[in-house]
Amino acid sequence: MNRGVPAVIHAAVCPSPPLLAVELTGRADVLPELRTACAEAVAWLLAANPEVVVVAGAGAATATWDPDDRLDLSGYAPALGTGGKPGLPLAVGLGAMLLDAAGHAGPRVLQAVDEQAPPAECLGLGASLRGLAPRVGLLAMGDGSARRGVAAPGYLDPRAASFDASVERALREGDMAALADLDPDLARDLLATGRAAWQVLAGAISAPGTAGVPAGRVLYADAPLGVGYVVAVLDPPDREPVPVPRA
Amino acid sequence: MSGAPATPAPGPLVLGGRSFPPGQLLVMAIVNRTPDSFYLPGATWDEGAALERVHQMVAEGADILDVGGVPAKPADEVTVAEEVRRVVPFIATVRAAYPELVISVDTWRHEVGRAACEAGAGLLNDTWGGWDPELTNVAAEFGAGLVCSHAGGLPPRTRPFRVSYPDVMADVLDRVLGLADRALRAGVRPTGIVIDPAHDFGKNSWQSLEITRRLGELTATGWPVLMSASRKDFVGETLGADVGDRLAGTLAVTAVGAWLGARIFRAHDVAQTRQALDMVAAIRGDLLPARMVRGLA
Numbered sequence A: 001m002n003r004g005v006p007a008v009i010h011a012a013v014c015p016s017p018p019l020l021a022v023e024l025t026g027r028a029d030v031l032p033e034l035r036t037a038c039a040e041a042v043a044w045l046l047a048a049n050p051e052v053v054v055v056a057g058a059g060a061a062t063a064t065w066d067p068d069d070r071l072d073l074s075g076y077a078p079a080l081g082t083g084g085k086p087g088l089p090l091a092v093g094l095g096a097m098l099l100d101a102a103g104h105a106g107p108r109v110l111q112a113v114d115e116q117a118p119p120a121e122c123l124g125l126g127a128s129l130r131g132l133a134p135r136v137g138l139l140a141m142g143d144g145s146a147r148r149g150v151a152a153p154g155y156l157d158p159r160a161a162s163f164d165a166s167v168e169r170a171l172r173e174g175d176m177a178a179l180a181d182l183d184p185d186l187a188r189d190l191l192a193t194g195r196a197a198w199q200v201l202a203g204a205i206s207a208p209g210t211a212g213v214p215a216g217r218v219l220y221a222d223a224p225l226g227v228g229y230v231v232a233v234l235d236p237p238d239r240e241p242v243p244v245p246r247a
Numbered sequence B: 001m002s003g004a005p006a007t008p009a010p011g012p013l014v015l016g017g018r019s020f021p022p023g024q025l026l027v028m029a030i031v032n033r034t035p036d037s038f039y040l041p042g043a044t045w046d047e048g049a050a051l052e053r054v055h056q057m058v059a060e061g062a063d064i065l066d067v068g069g070v071p072a073k074p075a076d077e078v079t080v081a082e083e084v085r086r087v088v089p090f091i092a093t094v095r096a097a098y099p100e101l102v103i104s105v106d107t108w109r110h111e112v113g114r115a116a117c118e119a120g121a122g123l124l125n126d127t128w129g130g131w132d133p134e135l136t137n138v139a140a141e142f143g144a145g146l147v148c149s150h151a152g153g154l155p156p157r158t159r160p161f162r163v164s165y166p167d168v169m170a171d172v173l174d175r176v177l178g179l180a181d182r183a184l185r186a187g188v189r190p191t192g193i194v195i196d197p198a199h200d201f202g203k204n205s206w207q208s209l210e211i212t213r214r215l216g217e218l219t220a221t222g223w224p225v226l227m228s229a230s231r232k233d234f235v236g237e238t239l240g241a242d243v244g245d246r247l248a249g250t251l252a253v254t255a256v257g258a259w260l261g262a263r264i265f266r267a268h269d270v271a272q273t274r275q276a277l278d279m280v281a282a283i284r285g286d287l288l289p290a291r292m293v294r295g296l297a
Helices: A032-047 A090-101 A119-131 A160-173 A176-180 A184-189 A195-205 B047-059 B080-097 B110-119 B134-142 B168-186 B205-213 B215-219 B233-239 B247-259 B270-284
Strands: A008-014 A052-059 A063-065 A108-114 A135-141 A215-222 A229-235 B013-015 B018-020 B026-032 B064-068 B102-106 B123-126 B145-149 B193-196 B226-228 B264-267
Touching (some): A008 A032, A008 A090, A032 A135, A032 A215, A032 A229, A052 A090, A052 A119, A052 A195, A090 A108, A090 A135, A119 A195, A135 A195, A160 A176, A160 A215, A160 A229, A176 A195, A184 A195, B013 B145, B026 B047, B047 B064, B064 B123, B080 B102, B080 B110, B102 B110, B123 B134, B134 B168, B168 B193, B168 B205, B193 B226, B205 B215, B205 B233, B205 B247, B226 B247, B233 B247, B264 B270
Parallel strands (some): A008 A135, A052 A108, B026 B064, B026 B264, B102 B123, B145 B193
Antiparallel strands (some): A008 A229, A063 A108, B013 B018
């Protein structure tokens, strides 16, 4: 923990469906708007010239992975053959993939957070990221509820839409307290796998001793396949917002 | 096996100026310019109807068009002049409408093959197993492809009568490889030679099932294999199905053949055959699926 270090955090938020990997979706360009929004968010993040980019995403355990690790797609599509790091969490691996696609060759930290970690643990992990460098880029990979409709992977839960809407609002308004307050039990019920990563984000931006409200912009928020996807960028507090580059 | 040529490794098939790699499964769409073919007799006897059918088949994914003017079954004589009249102007019309489409002519006669090549055909589908040896020379002269088929030595337009083979697949291999060798020696382009076990031709239905089951022995030769099984009697006899009810059986034969390495599939039902082949190609890993999102959202 490096409390008091005046780190500047630029943050981008992207979802982590396997279908973000074009290798997995066949000949069709699946959800091009979502893919474009993710590319734009990451391009924006890198345009802030962070000294290090942290990919934070849920996994089976809190752990830092080797920066060279990449997603092993064979678990999803055996025909693609092995390659990549077995066990690397999906959300972390897709974040690394987005950085690669954006041409990021600089330092990166691949940080998995236990998907069941209580909020305080997630917030603490986020706060600790502030000590990595004076300017940290945080790519928080997380998804809303997978119960957004009767055709959704987890079928319809009537609470799902308002849960996702609350996350979208929090990102738009830079309301980190609202993210910090997300209920892990409700998130688990709703199959909202992004809860832990969003709380890492909240911990990084609103660590103790920080002030101000980040300026959020939501680039995409929808659930076209029944899973809530939100793409957003968050400028540090009290800074002129930097335009998001068009992909 | 007579003077077997060295076994070629599977390579591209070049027909009508187009090159098809080994993993690509091709649909050869049937258009019969006859009043009396066994399936939908007379449906494309009228030239306008035939051309409409071509438009549809191309839209459905046909890679090759196989134009025939004489039914395989014994019936009234169709003279050379009449066969030419039925198929050649039509080939010219299709050639003009679809410059990229590979056009095949289903004939055993060299006179018809020659006129068809002059009109734009790029493949000679010699279903009767080299009955007219001059046809091979026509293929060589025009740089056309040639289908080397097994008809068990029967004359054109005859039915098998109590045909028995010590080993039907050995006979198929012997005859088609012999024809391929003859074609090579006559100067036919090696990249245009195709072999076809010719289901039902000179075979009872047991024998057609056998060559289907053992198709891998044909594909192992390296020559591109054509499967021509669409709605044929062996499908009907196996399933107890009339000609109008043989699509599912045909598609099963198609899938098995594709799995065993056949590359060209002669078909009445282009859209369904295309789908069956695309499915097999995706299973084999030769074709990227159309759109995958199930479980990936």
